[in-house]
Amino acid sequence: MDEKMRTVVEGLQSRFNLEVQEFRGEVTLIVPPEQIVAVAQTLRDEHGFEQLVDVTAVDYFPQQEPRFHVVYHIRSLAQTLIICLRVPLNGNFPSVSTVEKVYPGANWYEREVYDMFGITFEGHSDLRRILMPYDWQGHPLRKDYPLGYEEVQFSFNIDEVLKRKLRPRE
């Protein structure tokens, strides 16, 4: 972690109690869902992280608690820093507050996460599907949403294949 990043992380930790992870020189903060708006606000106003680069999610199915991580990448153009925030959410009705008020560009990114993972963003101005048709069933990027083809079974992967296999509806 370089000096500029260290001051940012220490500044955030003095106010919020966040877990810090580091991998290949990238800094990730684990943010509880109720604090995400406050953390984003602090990053933008006090540390100059003016651009939301990306919002996406990771599904850790079959793990339920936390099943999802919503991943935010926020950038400071002037200091050329990028920070990653991760919000853990559990599998039942995953929901987190929108950061649209802080970064207006979050609008479409959050719609994409809603569409692909079924995570709702409270307070979002226009939460509709964006990539799939409006009457589509299910959320394609969830790990329990199968690919469209029959997977080839071998003895080494049969457990994994059966876990994902579509079963006839009862």
Added chain:
Amino acid sequence: MTNIREVSVDELRHLVSERALQGETMLLNMGPQHPSTHGVLRLLLELDGEIVVNCIPDIGFLHTGVEKNMENKTYQKAEVMTDRLDYLNPIGNNLVYCLAVEKLLDLDVPPRAQAIRVILAELTRIGSHLLWLGTSALDLAAMSVFLYTMREREKILDIFEMVSGQRMMTTYIRPGGLWRDVPVEFEAAVYKFIDELPREIQKYHDLLDENELFLDRTKGVATITRDECIAYGVTGPVLRATGMAYDIRKAIPYSGYEQYDFNIPTRTEGDVYARYAVRMDEMEESLKIIRQALDKLPYGPVRSNNRKYVPPPRSEIGVSMEALIHHFKLWTEGFYPPKGSVYVATESPRGELGVFLESDGGPKPYRVHYRTPTFANLQVMPILTRGQFIADVVAAIGSIDIVLGDADR
């Protein structure tokens, strides 16, 4: 299971103004298939006469589930998907994916491979800008520019065919280096191309720069400010046309871009003409980078010799049992990167192209996410078109250089 229904006025209520519901303004669908939408894009326009009151972009018509497919293939086999995303910048898509895999593995790339990557990435940028220039001039009814730019672009595709055997879906850049070294004719062919292109660019300037029709359709049209760009995550030429000199090749250099001497072209007006001017200057800067990289193209290997991640050359397989085992393991199982996630950003012709890659320690990427520039840039269509004429919507779409495969993934 819900049945397919017609969208009722109630469902549009929060999207359009009260006047549309009263019937005072008109709702008009532009697209999904329209020559000026450059792919499959639907714009729901609310019009007051000829003036755009609101614009609601609707994307997703080209959604191919590339991210989901990549998560079900090994790291090497997933790469062929990346060419198909942004079909005007296939090398750039390969490059950013390979950079992310290399960062995950902590793998070094030999200097010759780095230099060739830069040359090819800049050639792709020129090719993309040429196609953009031709088509967006065609949108504004300038036919001959399109024919001239397509002719030049063909020469770039010929160079790609020479190095990889493919014209568009090259998959030439691989984790740890390149597929193979460039052929001997490569240097002469690229020198010939970069010697000839400046004359052609001058021709485009002559055709458009003082063309009254072109100026009327572009100056002061579809403006955006720097703060709006930053707030909405807009990057690339659209951001640089508002006066912000931000280019990832300079800010966070990758693939050895810090060794090359080039400028970041900017304009301050933030209109269609400024974006045109920025891209025209960018082509000249790319030519400068290519020339520097070619002049001191180092000799040496083009692939990392870490056999755990990079397959051995074909010649080694015949004589070495170790090489055969590595080859077999890499193409059947793949490699096992450590647990963790990385984000790598590069400067594509359209702006910041990033890859978020998460590994769970297995041979397949657990999560791949492409942060694509077109997706973010399309989001500002309402800002660009509000209060403009309907004909300016065409100019605005052309000026942000959309590739819908890039937006929908």
